[in-house]
Amino acid sequence: MTPSRAAGLRALLVQLVRFGLVGAAGFAVDIVVFNALRLTVLSPEVIAAGPLLAKTVSTSLAILTNWVGNRFWTFSRQRQANTVREGAEFFAVSVAGMGIGLACLWVSHYVLGYTSVLADNIASNVIGLALGAAFRFSLYRLWVFAPSRAAGWRHPEPDGIQSMEVSSREAEPAA
Template identity: 30%
Template sequence: MPRRPLELPALTEVGRFMAVGGVSTTVAFLIFNLLLHGFNPSGDAPLSGHPITAYVIANTVGMVISYELSRSWAFRHRPPRHADGGRTAYVVINVVTMSLPVCCLWFSRSVLGLESPLADNLSANVIGLAGGLVARFYLFRRFVFHRPISLVEIYDDPEEVQSPVQL
């Protein structure tokens, strides 16, 4: 009987993905608020009045952290589908899915006229991020990190994989 590849249970993989997302989102959240709103009472911030630019910069840093943690921990049992380790597909997916929170932030600011730290964070980092998170999990598993390969798929003779490997 052919052996199935070693796979983490889906719930474990989802948990790891969420933990990686939590770390990278926290970093991006802090950078976004520092750039846009500052952390002092006077409200001086480097990108005050430029919410989209602040969001893109913060989430680019978060994306780098997310890739490294995803590759080394959350999806380490899944070989990348591409020669570059999946980096190009990862960046493309992140840029595309970043459009949802950016659109929510733009809508909140430009259409609704809400320009507070609470409105910015609710629109971009809660509403927009939730939709992007679901899309990224599916797309990463589908296009960046392939399912584990079984020994049966590597060897022509399935009988070779019936005996355990001796070290």
């Protein structure tokens, strides 16, 4: 393996770890808010669509948490100069990812009839989260924070981690 390839793989691994840690923070927000709402004001005994509404609110707050973490840490070297466009794209991908989790919850709760708090958590916070996370990471990396879209926007990494991009000079072996 060439040194530039090894550096690229290391950078990808670091990015995946950071994505996971930011996701863990978002997950904590999501699960706490979801269960607080699901067990109180948005209980299915109070509002029939309560679990779906609780999940929508909790995931929206988690999306905001994740955008800040991913913009300023996970994908900090690839963020766009146009914050509004980047934010709109991030939220579009996140809402689509939220749709995956909501679909899992809907199928479990309303189609299959698994209506317990545990079943709702497994459907939305395990199955839906795993499927949604794979979808979101792929689109964040390939579209929202794509290195090719970060033209002109660079700042040094505080911990010395190098960018995912390898210039043509770095990719060529030394003569």
